[in-house]
Amino acid sequence: MKPSKRQDTYRHQGLRNQLVRTIQKKGISDPSVLAAIEKVPRHFFFDSSFLEYAYEDQPFPIGAGQTISQPFTVAFQTSLLSLSKGDKVLEIGTGSGYQACILAELGAKVFSIERQKTLFEKTRSLLAEMGYQRIKLFYGDGYKGLPSFAPFDKVLVTAAAPYIPEPLIRQLKPGGILVIPVGDDIQIMTTIHKISETETRKEEHGNFRFVPMLEDKAREE
Numbered sequence: 001m002k003p004s005k006r007q008d009t010y011r012h013q014g015l016r017n018q019l020v021r022t023i024q025k026k027g028i029s030d031p032s033v034l035a036a037i038e039k040v041p042r043h044f045f046f047d048s049s050f051l052e053y054a055y056e057d058q059p060f061p062i063g064a065g066q067t068i069s070q071p072f073t074v075a076f077q078t079s080l081l082s083l084s085k086g087d088k089v090l091e092i093g094t095g096s097g098y099q100a101c102i103l104a105e106l107g108a109k110v111f112s113i114e115r116q117k118t119l120f121e122k123t124r125s126l127l128a129e130m131g132y133q134r135i136k137l138f139y140g141d142g143y144k145g146l147p148s149f150a151p152f153d154k155v156l157v158t159a160a161a162p163y164i165p166e167p168l169i170r171q172l173k174p175g176g177i178l179v180i181p182v183g184d185d186i187q188i189m190t191t192i193h194k195i196s197e198t199e200t201r202k203e204e205h206g207n208f209r210f211v212p213m214l215e216d217k218a219r220e221e
């Protein structure tokens with residue numbers, strides 16, 4: 001991260017440290033994931049009038065009807081990816097960009113897709129300001145994945161998918177993992193391990209609630 005006009009004070013760092021302890025108590029144990037949460041200033045992703053909410057373990061509205069995921073959920077999904085340094089990771093649903101920064105802090109090469117143009121543009125300038133130029137952001141429809149950059153080691157979906165889009169499995173390397181919350185009102189956090197080009201193994205990890213994964217790009221007014 002390069003110095004930015006936003007300030008990360010000792011107070012923010014202290015709040016972040018408490019947040020890390022909270023999500024640790026809720027069951028996140030991977031030290032590298034906890035270190036990434038400790039490092040990324042989550043308040044940079046909030047409008048200044050809502051800063052006091054940035055270090056609660058809660059999701060929060062970020063405009064355009066979208067939310068920044070709850071820190072526990074970010075940590076949980078990240079842990080399920082079992083990242084290794086240098087992994088090529090495709091994220092569906094850039095939103096605020098917070099999750100993408102956590103992945104980048106863990107040494108992943110991040111490719112992230114967002115279907116809301118205004119959010120895509122806002123997040124692109126924030127991440128540039130924060131010095132995360134290596135995160136590649138795309139405006140498009142995550143149901144299609146990113147065929148021209150495939151295959152990926154890991155794919156992470158951060159919106160509620162009504163079903164598992166086939167292109168996302170196709171674009172995984174054998175040995176790769178897809179993490180995706182599947183369902184309408186409530187989602188089951190699901191992992192698909194791609195064992196070979198023809199074989200997959202599915203696991204389920206409890207209930208979550210995300211904003212919906214919608215087909216196609218949003219129509220902008």
Ligand code: SAH
Nearest residue numbers: 068093095096098099114115142158213214
């Ligand atoms: N990962 C985000 C949280 C995302 S909320 C963060 O860290 O803040 C879910 C996001 O998925 C929203 O921004 C929504 O616009 C986006 N989304 C929904 N359907 C999509 C699709 N088909 N393709 C790409 N993005 C999608």
